[in-house]
Amino acid sequence: MTETNRTGRRNAKGLRPLLASGAAVLALAMSAGVATVPTPVVAQSYTFTNVAIEGNRRIEAGTILSYAGIARGQTVSGADLNDAFQRIQGSGLFESVEIVPQGSTLVIRVVEYPTINTIAIEGNRRIDDEDLLPIIDSQSRRVFSPTQAEADADAITDAYLQQGRIAARVQPRVIRRTENRVDLVFEVFEGGVTEIERIGFVGNDAYSDRRLRRVVQTKQAGLLRALIGSDTFIEDRIQFDRQLLQDFYSSRGYVDFRITGVNAELANERDAYFLTFNVEEGQQFAFGTVSVSSDLPEVDTDTFRGAVQARGGETYSPLRVERDIARLERLAIREGLDFVRVEPRVTRNDRALTLDVDYVLTRGPRIFVERIDIEGNTTTLDRVIRRQFNTVEGDPFNPREIREAAERIRALGFFSDAEVEAREGSSPQEVIVDVNVEEQPTGSISFGGSYSTSSGFGIAAGFSETNFLGRGQRLSFNIATGVDNQRYSFSFTEPALLGRDLSFGLGLSYAETNQDNSEYNTATGTFEPSLTFPISESTRLQVRYTLQYTDLSIPDESEVGGIVRAEAERGELYESSVGYTLSYDSRRNGLDPNSGVLLEFGQDFGGLGGDTTFIKTSARAVAQKLVMNEEVTLRATVEAGALNYDGDGSRVTDRYFLGSSRMRGFAPGGIGPREVGGPDDVDDALGGNYYAVARFEAEFPLGLPDEYGISGGVFYDVGNLWGLDNTDSATGDVLYEDGSFRHVVGVSLFWDTPLGPLRFNFSEAVRKESEDEEQNFELTISTQF
Structure with missing residues (x-):
């Protein structure tokens, strides 16, 4: 360590000179005493009637005497004096120590370590002072310790090692001040990233x-x-x-x-x-015979066998076994069988490469949960953590349920660390579950930009909080603006309404379009509360109420056809509807890591007040599978929708449009029914009451290094959009009302960049209609910063 004066001049003094040992002085003093002894074989001894301590300012003389351990009148040897020196030096309070016998007086001279005036870190650009200062133990107004300063330098170096900077070096240096004070400076050389x-x-x-x-x-x-x-x-x-x-x-x-x-x-x-x-790697095993057995007379094995989902011939997975065990234990509770444990007994068949699994239901120990203690949650309420347990005080203790609850707590995303452990309670038949968590930030403010070839550039800003007021509630507000549109949205979710697995959601949104791909303007406001709850392990049902406001207006000098103009004359409309969506998602249980299926079916029924009466039906099926050693991802999506309006029928703001989000290769409003020609030579995309689309795509590596994040893909889309309610007001020709299927093929280039995912689509319509508007290239990018 280099000693630096106030003007910055540096001398060749480091930390080790500050440790200038008094051992040499003691040795000289001892050797002088020994030299007076006439017989070398006789050990020198001392008796001191007085002990004089010199040089101490902050440290009391009594403290130094306690370290020395030499009492007045005590006969001591040279070895005892050396031990006293080592104890005083080892206290870490003194820069140097000197012990000198002077007749009947023992003189102890000390030089105290200076006091730290300030601590500074220089040369750090990659890690801020606010992050480095908490990891060092040296503190201002405390006694300076060279050993501690070196340890602090190592701690700072370790922080850089965690960033991959193995060449980082940290040198502690002192700057002398008046009144035996020093400034401690850690000079950092960060080095490059390895x-x-x-x-x-x-x-x-x-x-x-x-x-x-x-x-x-x-x-x-x-x-x-x-x-x-x-x-x-x-x-x-x-x-x-x-x-x-x-x-x-x-x-x-x-x-x-x-x-x-x-x-x-x-x-x-x-x-x-x-x-x-x-x-x-070893060999890949599959399930062999899967069975359920029990020696408990009250257990009906046939009932439990029906709850097992693992089947012979399927690829073996410990996760499947774990889920079957959890399912059987829950069934046992529903059957009124307490303290039943499921033990999987696996028999290995190396010749057939199968594993036979026998789920044995046995009687477990009679242990109860005494209480659940939660600590560390400064923001999150206890009930948010407690509801992750299916166990309450007084229930039978199930280790598997405790482990699953721990996983659910970690999955909340509210905590940087969460530990759940069980210990013995007030009796051997009771346990206490300790939950220790460490909070982490759950809110964020985002600013972003977007670009697409259809909508141009846009900006976005948003605020989100996933643990609002520590209640586990989700709150978000977003603003997105583009060249021709604006959207404002607010959402709130209570994931455990009334303490149950019942999610309450509230969505508010308002959107405006200003001649966005059309000659008319729209304004839409939506209010939508909903309830979502599970009806099986992989199936959920959402019920909702929707109140929607729509306004369709035509700017001056805009040329639109008779259909759109007639719909705009209906003015502002309010739609009030109730609806549901039933979804099945095999990805929720994750039993097959290489494939997943999502099925959705929903309907909305309008007429509960409002200005319109309608039924809106939608369905979607998505399947994905990884093949060729999981190098290639195959994905298929089939979706359809239908609108049935009574009275004056639907408007262009209600009907479906097939843009790039539903069918690639065409511009928004590029296919489907349209009104063309007439006195004003209009070309209005009208949308349709019905649509059906199937999308098939494959994503695969291009042989480039994975770290570039570039992959390729091919796709094939086929879709149809048709159906109008009222065409009597048309001033031009209405085309494609009956619909026809369009076919598109294309290739994609995916680039996963740190700034956001990029996707380049190059497409060609192999079958289309003459008035359709193609979009052969599409680029989308979005980022948050």
């Missing part, structure tokens, strides 16, 4: 290196390496990657998978790492 140049795998046959790189959190350095935070070498992240790989293979039936080692080689230039995972 990146992961290459991630490789050895021993993997079932899955390619490219697929496994997508599993691990650590990423290779790429073109945008300055913006990517996961391409640096961090040892803790490597440990997490090991667990990710283990879970990945286990969920796919590789029960013998193990990682034999991880090699991290540093390049000669010390600017890059080469990371290699050595793995042994």
Whole structure:
């Protein structure tokens, strides 16, 4: 450490000179005393009637005497004096210590360490002072300790190591001040980021290196390496990657998978790492015979066997077994069977590569939950955490339920750390569940930009809070503006209304379009409260009420056809409706990591007040599957909708349009019924009361390094839009009212950048109508910052 004066001049004094030991002085004094002894074999002894302490200012003399441990009149040897010196020096309070026998007086001279005046950190740009100062233990107005300063320097260095800056160096230095005070300065040399140049795998046959790189959190350095935070070498992240790989293979039936080692080689230039995972995959196992058995007379095994979802021949997954166990234990509770535990007994068949699973229902120990203690939640209310437990005080203790509750607490996203443990209670038959959480920020303010070839540039701002007032409620407000449109939205969600698995939502929105792809303006306001609740493990039902305001207006000098003009003359309309949506999502249980299905069906019934009466029906089915060792993603979507309006029928603000969100290859309003020609030579897209679309696409790697985030795709869309209620007011020709199917093929380029996901679509309509408006290229980008 270099000593620096007020003007910045530096001398060749470091921390070690501050530790200038009095050992040499003591040795000279001792040797002088020994030299007077006529017989070398006789040990020198001392008896002191007085002890004089010199040089101490802050430290009391009694404190120094207590460290020395030498009493007046006590006979001591040279070794005792050396021990006294070591104890005083080891206290860490003194820069130097000197013990000198002077006849019957023992003189102890000390030089106290200075007091820290201020602490500063210099040279740090990547990590702020506010983040570094809390990790050091040296403090202002405390005694300076060189040992502690070195430890603090190591702590700061470790903070930089966590960012992948292994070349970082931190040097503590002192600046002398008056009155035995010093300023402690940590000079930081941050160095460059040591990146992961290459991630490789050895021993993997079932899955390619490219697929496994997508599993691990650590990423290779790429073109945008300055913006990517996961391409640096961090040892803790490597440990997490090991667990990710283990879970990945286990969920796919590789029960013998193990990682034999991880090699991290540093390049000669010390600017890059080469990371290699050595793995042994083993064989892939499937379920064999799946059965349920029990020696409890009150258990009907046939009832429980019907609750098991794992089937023979399916790929073995520990997650499936865990979910079956949880399902059987819940069934036991419903059947009134307390303290029943399910033990899976797995029999391995290496020849057939199957695992037979027998779920054995046994009687568990009679242990009850005494209480649930929650600590660490400074903002979140206790009830938000407590409702994640299906267990309450007095219920039978189920370790599996406690583990599942811990996962639900972590999944809330409210806490940076959450630990749930059980310990013995007031008796051996009772347990106390301790929940310790650490809060983290849950609110955010976002500003963003967007661009699309159809809507142009836009800006967006939003506020969201996922734990509003610590009640677990979600609140958000967003504003989005574009060249020809504005949208304002507000949403509120209470996920546990009345303390039950019943979600209450409230949505408010207002949108305006100013001749956006049309010659007319629209204004739409919506008020929509809803309730959502589960009706099975993978199925949920939403019921809602919707009040919607719509206004259709035609600016002066706009040329529109008779249909739109007649609809605009109806003025402002209010629609009041009730509706529901039933959804089934196999992705909720995650039993098959390579595929998932989403099914939705919903209806809205208008006429509960308001100006219109209608029935609106919609359906959607989405299926996704990973094939070719999970390198290629296949996705299929089929959706349809129908509007049935009584009276004057629907308006252009009510009907469906097939833009790029539903069917690629065409501009918004580019297909479907339209009014063309007439006295004003209009060309109005009218939308349709019915539509049906099927989209098929495949996404695959292009052979580029994964860290670039670039992949390719192909797609095929087919769709139809048709149906109008009233065409008598048309002043031109009404085309495509009966509809016809359009077919589009295309290729896509996906680029996942740190600034936002980019998608480039290049399409060609292989079947269309003459008046359709194509859009052969589409670029979408969105970002939040």
